[in-house]
Amino acid sequence: MTLGEVIGVAKRCMLSFGTPAALLWVPAMASAADTGGHLTADHFAIAPGGYTPMAPTPGKGMPVDAGLTFQAQYSPTGIEALWMHDHIVLWILIAVCVFVAGLLLWVIARYNKHANPVPTKTSHNTLLEVIWTGIPVLILLVVFVPSMKLLAHQYKSPPANALTVKATGNQWYWSYSYPDNGGFEVTSNILPPEEAKKRGEPVQLAADNRMVVPVGEAIRMQTFGADVIHSFAVPSLWFKLDAVPGRINEKVLTINEPGVYYGQCSELCGARHGYMPIVVEALPRPQFNAWVMTHSGAKIDGAPKTADVPKAADAKPAEAAAPAAAASGV
């Protein structure tokens, strides 16, 4: 990695999360990003009931009323970063603010013209200068070490056999393609407010078709801009990656729990920038496979869909796929 790339990564992280300090290494989380490495029987299993869009859980994966802090996190890096924000950065921030405000009040009270009519001529104090240089350096070191560890963790390459999902930003909607599953593409448009309410989904964040992914597996998430720069961002997954015309950006995404997670385009991209939501649905492998099967030409992990699937199991999703496909507009 060149110096320019390292700076670019650090800059993206700062822009994405507001504070480069909100990053920390939690060893327990480290292994979760590697879960895409092994194929099991489940990997080829198909849920017998086919695919039905999952109902969102109120307050999960979406903004909450009067929410003051980050959304609850459902990815390994999100949990690490939120932990660092809540347990390290926030307390350092409060301590520094209280200390500096206290000093200011003390100076105002103790050294004003009336309380201290003859000011001292002291201009240097070596001990004080060492302290006020040393303490900030120590604070920066406390934040720097875990920040750099998580920064590296966030931009770790996905395992070689991770599922690839490519999100393309268009003016003004998202499309998702699945090159490992036969290359089908899903087009995702915002739902009108009445339709979102009818489906029990948050207004302005709901979409007709979702980006469906398997839960607990490392996903090779790629972004691309079809026209102008967009940004694929889902706050509850601690995921933000620019979608730039002419280049493919890539980052690993791992989701810890099944659920529906909402996001939005986060790069000003034109008149309807505020109307291109992102909806990510994380499902257990068999249910994800059932969703894959609702698309024509679909394959599972590069194998033809009939190769690894018993005939009975193969038939069921095909039957069940019709209403689901109709419901999702596929």
Ligand SMILES: [Cu+2]
């Ligand atoms: Cu956009």
